[in-house]
Amino acid sequence: MSRVRTPSKPCLHQIMAIRVSSRRPLHCILSDFPRIPSHHPQKIRSFSKPTDPPRRIPTESPADRRFSQQSSLANILQRYCFPEPKLHEFIQKNRFLLNYRPSDVEKCIGILQSFGLPMNSLPSILPSCPSALELGFLRKWQTGFSKLGFPTVSSSLVQKVLEQSGRFQIEPEELRRSVQFMKNVGFSGETVSEVFEELPLSLTSNSTDISRKLDILKNVGLKRAEIDKVCCQFPGFLALSFEGRLRPLFEELRDLGFTGNEVRKTILDYPKLLLGMEVGELSRCIELLNNLKCRPAIKEKILRKGLLRAGIDVKLRVDCLCQHGLIHRDAFKVLYVEPRSIIYDLEDMEKKIEFLLHKIGLCIEYLVEFPEYLGVNLEKQVIPRYNIIDYLRSNGGLGFDVGMKHLVKLSKLKFYNFFVKPYPECEKIFGGSVREVEAKPRHPTGLWKLFKPQKFSDSKEDIRNMKQFMETLV
Known part of the structure; x- marks a missing residue:
């Protein structure tokens, strides 16, 4: 059975400690307990007032609100x-x-x-x-x-x-000041709008630079209304560097011998083309025209509007060829070999290039080897010949490769004998027969008898004279 444990009696030293502690004063006993830290009286919250309500838990986090x-x-x-x-x-x-x-x-x-x-x-x-x-x-x-x-x-x-x-x-105030300056120099509202639509405001805020550019146009004879028209058609003129582009360009025009009236007319007709030229580009076009070796009739047609306008025509065609992939050197070479392309309209050149690239399927570099392509008629020569070659190729009638030389270098008779004459069905595609036909008489049969000289009988005197003449020969 389990033993009951009885509490043990306190020992003597424990009894003595209790007695001693009971004799100590109260303030000494309280000093033995740990002190409660003191607080500022304003920060102590009164227990008589109700406490603040607990904060609500946000239903949407900042990340969700941001999203x-x-x-x-x-x-x-x-x-x-x-x-x-x-x-x-x-x-x-x-x-x-x-x-x-x-x-x-x-x-x-x-x-x-x-x-x-x-x-x-x-x-x-x-x-x-x-x-x-x-x-x-x-x-x-x-x-x-x-x-x-x-x-x-x-x-x-x-x-x-x-x-x-x-x-x-x-700022809006900067734009207003620039617009007011443009109006003060004589630009119309349409021109001002065109200028600010194309150019940054920083390029139009320099009034001194713009005044110098307008003065150089006045020096070649352009009037105020004409300057307004030029700047409306070519607002980029006001963005060109005066010392780097405009001054050297007008000095080049003067050195080439062009008068102010010629320059003025050309600027009015082609403001962007002439004023936007690089320095030395016009001189190269004029040099090409001076070195052309062609028939006098062709050169006369090229220069019929003057040397400066002819230089502009060369510039237009060079730009057209370069836009399709040729470099400047090859473009000038094509025009030098085939000057007839300068006479033809620019639209005609564009059509020929489009036909070469997209219909025939050749690259633009073929023009360097065959510049004659730009001098022949597209509708009368190139398209009919290409249609015949394409027809023969699709029907297996060609035993060799046909290239650009057959389209542009063969004469009409030679091309006919090679590709049309052996295939009569191609004559309709070719656009008519060139077979040699027998020449027809220009007069009805027997008409010659009406113009036969009348025959006279010989007299005795005529016979005697003929005998005497024959005897002298013997």
């Missing part, structure tokens, strides 16, 4: 033709847009549309000027456009200015 704002902005931009693949990158680069309310973004897009901007212009404006979705920024420019003094501000001008304002930090 919701990003989705709302993306939906608005996508609705207005902003490309979906670029949305994420655009929003990540411009996180400040997430602080704007969707209603304010909608108002900004409404203001942009009130400027006449199409919906598909947003992808062009916003990457360079994201501030266009800021309501205060747009209202500032809305007021600035109304102070320009134009009856209507074109949408292209608004788009150009907004793009530049975001990139170069341009």
Whole structure:
């Protein structure tokens, strides 16, 4: 059975400690306990007042709220033709847009549309000027456009200015000062609009530089209205370097012997072409014309409007050939070998090149080897010959390769004998027969008898004279 444990009696030293402690004063006993730290009386909260209510747990985290704002902005931009693949990158680069309310973004897009901007212009404006979705920024420019003094501000001008304002930090007041200067020098509203639509505002703010460029046009005889017309057709003239391009160009024109009247007429007819030429380019065109070796009739047709206009014609054709892939050296070589291409219209050259590249399937470099292609008639020679060769090739009638030389270098009779005469069905494609035919008499049969001289009988005296003459010979 289990033993009951009885409590042990306290020992003598324990009894003595209790007695001693009971004799100590109360303040000494309390001093042995740990002290409670003291607090400022203002920070101690009264237990008589009700405590603050517990904070509510947020139902939406900051990350979720950020994602919701990003989705709302993306939906608005996508609705207005902003490309979906670029949305994420655009929003990540411009996180400040997430602080704007969707209603304010909608108002900004409404203001942009009130400027006449199409919906598909947003992808062009916003990457360079994201501030266009800021309501205060747009209202500032809305007021600035109304102070320009134009009856209507074109949408292209608004788009150009907004793009530049975001990139170069341009203010409406800077634009207003530049517009006022353009009007003061004599530019019409149409010209001013064209200039600011094409050129950055930084290039039009230098009034001294623009005045020097206008003076160089006045020196060749252009009047104020004519200068306005030139700048309207070629606003890039105001962006050209005066010392690097314009001054050397006009010195070159003077050195080539052209009068101010010739230069003035050519500028009015071809402002962009002449004023946009590189230094030395016109001299090369004139050198080509002076070294041409062709029939006098062809050279006379080339120079019928003057040497400067002929140089412009050479420049136009060189640019046409270079646009299709030829280098400048080869383009000049083609024109030198085949000067008839300078006489023909530029549209005719374009048609021949298009036919060569897309119908025949040859590259542009073939013109260097066969420049005669640009001198022959496309409708009367090239197309009929190509149709015959294509027909024979499709029917297995060709036993050898046919190239450009058969299209342009063979005479009509030789081409007929080679490719048409053996195949009578090709004569209709060729456009008529060139077979040799027997020459027909020009007069009816027997008509010669009417013109036969009358025969007279010989007299005795005639016979005696003939005998005497014969005897002298013996």
